[in-house]
Amino acid sequence: MNPPDLITILISGGIGLVAIGAVGMAVSRHLLRLVLALAIAEAGANLLLVLAGYRWDAVAPILTGATVTRPMVDPVPQALVLTAIVIGVGVQALAVALLIRVKEAYGTLDIRELKTRVEQEICGAAGIAPPESANKPGGGQPYPVPVTTSRESA
Amino acid sequence: MTAWIALVLVGLMLGAAVLVLYLDNLVAAIAAASVVSLLLSLLFALLAAPDVALTEAAVGAGLSGAVLALGLRRLGLIDLGKREYPDA
Numbered sequence: 243m244n245p246p247d248l249i250t251i252l253i254s255g256g257i258g259l260v261a262i263g264a265v266g267m268a269v270s271r272h273l274l275r276l277v278l279a280l281a282i283a284e285a286g287a288n289l290l291l292v293l294a295g296y297r298w299d300a301v302a303p304i305l306t307g308a309t310v311t312r313p314m315v316d317p318v319p320q321a322l323v324l325t326a327i328v329i330g331v332g333v334q335a336l337a338v339a340l341l342i343r344v345k346e347a348y349g350t351l352d353i354r355e356l357k358t359r360v361e362q363e364i365c366g367a368a369g370i371a372p373p374e375s376a377n378k379p380g381g382g383q384p385y386p387v388p389v390t391t392s393r394e395s396a
Numbered sequence: 397m398t399a400w401i402a403l404v405l406v407g408l409m410l411g412a413a414v415l416v417l418y419l420d421n422l423v424a425a426i427a428a429a430s431v432v433s434l435l436l437s438l439l440f441a442l443l444a445a446p447d448v449a450l451t452e453a454a455v456g457a458g459l460s461g462a463v464l465a466l467g468l469r470r471l472g473l474i475d476l477g478k479r480e481y482p483d484a
Binding site for chain 2: 246247248251252254255258259262263265266269270272274275277278279281282285288289292293296300301302303304315320323324327328330331334335338339341342345351
């Protein structure tokens with residue numbers, strides 16, 4: 243049984259990482275999990291970038307003075323990815339610092355709770371009623387029973 | 397042979413990436429994100445990029461995990477779950 247091509251496996255892995263990160267950023271309710279999903283999407287993008295400079299049966303781009311007959315991998319995407327990894331950690335550290343400030347200001351990291359709080363603040367400063375009717379069921383019907391499954395509502 | 401190794405590594409990496417979204421415990425989610433970075437560094441070594449592999453293992457897995465875990469402690473959300481022996 244022959245495995246699939248190496249490039250095919252790695253491209254599907256990179257695209258899968260980017261997709262998982264994007265879906266995670268879209269659906270996560272906790273802000274720290276959003277930062278983690280961003281890190282995963284970054285990792286997938288880095289893998290795809292390194293893959294762009296890969297050649298089959300090539301040696302690593304290190305000049306040793308020895309005579310090699312095989313071709314060399316393109317080192318330019320590798321240098322870019324080296325920079326992107328470090329920048330990614332910087333972005334994560336900035337995001338964690340912002341999370342600490344949000345927790346100090348609002349006391350929660352839940353996205354929906356934060357949205358209602360920010361809307362209330364903006365509408366209170368503008369002197370108008372908060373637009374909470376968009377989230378209510380119409381016709382005076384009762385609210386559905388809230389389902390609490392997640393432990394991370396802190 | 398190389399393709400089999402890559403297949404196993406990519407499978408583990410995607411599994412850890414899904415675990416980041418599904419684990420309830422945030423400490424475990426951060427650990428799963430570090431596992432993703434570690435397996436990605438092995439893939440970089442497979443792709444003839446040893447410098448990128450070193451940086452990803454040291455910065456992406458180590459420093460990023462440390463920054464996230466320290467931020468989690470600062471946020472007061474560290475929850476290591478039930479102890480196996482609560483009396484100890």
